[in-house]
Amino acid sequence: MKYMLLIYQGTTPLPPSPEWDALPSEKKREIYAAYGALNEIPGYTPGQRMDGDTATTVRVEDGRTLVTDGPFVELKEAVGGYCFLEADNIDAAIELAGRIPAASLGGAVEIRPLVEQ
Numbered sequence: 744m745k746y747m748l749l750i751y752q753g754t755t756p757l758p759p760s761p762e763w764d765a766l767p768s769e770k771k772r773e774i775y776a777a778y779g780a781l782n783e784i785p786g787y788t789p790g791q792r793m794d795g796d797t798a799t800t801v802r803v804e805d806g807r808t809l810v811t812d813g814p815f816v817e818l819k820e821a822v823g824g825y826c827f828l829e830a831d832n833i834d835a836a837i838e839l840a841g842r843i844p845a846a847s848l849g850g851a852v853e854i855r856p857l858v859e860q
Contacts, residue, residue, distance in 0.1 A: 745829050745857040746836040752823035754849030757792075774844045781826070781842060790825035823850070827857075 756762035763771070781787055798813040823845070828836050833854065840852035 744832065745827060745859070746833075747855045747857055748826050748828060748836065748840055748843070749822050749853040749855065750824040750826070750843060750845050751851040751853065752821055752845060752849075753851060755823070755845045756848065757823070774848075777842060777844045781839070784828075784839065786829035787839065788827040788829075790827065792824045793822060 754762075756766055766774075782789060800811045800813050802809045802811075826843075828839055830836055830839070833856075836854045840846060840854055843852050846852045
């Protein structure tokens, strides 16, 4: 089964920010090491961090394309990144999600099974 893991940043300190700068150097090294260790997991495919301040929403109404700048969600709800995992079951995806630093630093990880076409 393939899963997409959506990483909600919440209050997770991100570089560059005053909150990130306030973290002890050892904690920053642990966070980088944890993300690096994820890359070694078989079936794991990293995504990319998303810009939390920029979004464009497209809707079509009555044949007209409407474009709105955003994002419009609260920071605690904003998806800040994503990754993919191919695993035998949801338990493996849950275990991996718990290893993503954002999950323990004020954010959350949502797991979505992907539909095979």
